[in-house]
Amino acid sequence: MRFLWPELLWTLLALPLLVLFYIAILRRRKKMAMQYAGLATVKAAMSQGQRLRQHLPPLLFLLAFAGMLLAVARPVAVVTLPSQYKTMILAIDVSGSMRANDVKPTRFDAAISAVKAFVNQQPGDTRVGLVSFAGTASMIQLPTTNREDLLDAVSRLQLQYGTAVGSGILVSLKAIFPDAEFDLTSADPGRISSRDQRSSSLDSRAGREKPARDFKPVAPGSYANAAIILLTDGHTTTGPEPVKTAQLAAERGVKVYTIGLGTVEGQIVTADGWSMHTSLDEDALKEISSVTKGEYFYAGTAEDLNRIYKSLNSRIAIERKETETTALFAAVAACLALLSALLSLLWFNRVL
Structure with a gap:
């Protein structure tokens, strides 16, 4: 005290x-x-x-x-208080390394099963959105209270090439703040995009100055209406730098809970005539969660993953904050x- x-x-x-x-x-x-x-x-x-x-x-x-x-x-x-999270964004890694079977039956199948169970456990008034990321990130399902639509979206996820953790965070932020503008092609996604520059120039010619970033940063972890749960099994291979994108989430007060799936030492995955070595970048995931005042979890088995998603229900429903x-x-x-x-x-x- x-x-x-x-x-x-x-x-x-x-x-x-x-x-x-x-x-x-x-x-x-x-x-x-x-x-x-x-x-x-x-x-x-x-x-x-x-x-x-x-x-x-x-x-x-x-x-x-x-x-x-x-x-x-x-x-x-x-003190411990009930949280007011009304929007949850699930960001799921669908890169090819999710084929690895060190987590039975495979990392991908274990993730899909755990995510579906998590969705079914959410309160009826909580809006849940789904983002997938591999070489790029996509909004698969906008935040909704319709559980059937969300579960169908989870079932439609397909594996792709590459791993862009930073893009996954940015698209998740876009789902929470639709008016925010990020440059997904830049290593520094917080800079003003070319479209914003053109818009700012037009506003200036009209006698109005439009700021590049029309928001005031808030304390990390202070946004009580939404949170991001990000699951990945590897290293970032493309897209924005993950920790820089985490800074953007921190400036908006959004917590990012990260889950590392698979083994730290990694595994060689073979598919479609090619092979690759994949290993878990725990340091980056820990830094992402630390910067945003979230939490990092490691899942080495399917049972671990299910337990983590179950624990997230209680951790997100009840939060400790200084009051x-x-x-x-x-x-x-x-x-x-x-x-x-x-x-x-x-x-x-x-x-x-």
Whole structure:
């Protein structure tokens, strides 16, 4: 826990002063009582239960006062809250290396099975989109709540050549922010495209200046309406640099959860008269998830992959975030103060 206004914690020094003030009042009352009765008579008249009743309301009020002073300092804590993700983009690697059978029956078949199970587990109001990427990336299914259309789209996925992880991230971002413009052919996809340059030039001639990027970057991981789940089994061989595209997602606050499928040491895949060696680039996937405040998962078997997608349901449905808890401290303090006053009225017919 931390405090936004820690300098106000000095006000807690008032607590021991209140305790000393309370002790002084008790001594004064005792002296006044002894003027009319002996000390033995006073002790005999007050049982242990009565002593507890005497001190409990002031103790509760002291705790309430402490809670109010802490609330003034604006406490902040990491709390677990239900997420508000209403759009999920599934980016699936369909490169030829997905034919490898180190994940049974094959990487591709295991991925399709796990993705279908994940789709079926989503709440009915969650929109799920599907992006496939190999040498290029394509939007296979726009975000939808229609599970049948989505499952049909998953079943239509076909293996292709190449691996463009960066393109997969960009097309996924485009599905979340349709008005955003990225250059899929550039190693620096964040630069203004030629179409944007022409549009900006036309706007300038019309007397209006159009900025190349008309959005303000936000804190990474702060966008609560959508997230990307990206699965791949290899290295990027073409397209934009993945970490640079991850920076674009981070600037828009979108988390990218990455899943590495297959073995790190790799496998030689043979198909259509050619062979290739494929291995998992875990470092890039870890950096992508780190930059966007997402999380990286490794799946070495089909069982691992299914377990990861199941765990993503709970991880995405519930998220931990830093939240100001001033209202909570104030509410607890108010309840303690009210309880103190009620007990004092009930037992002594006075408020403290």
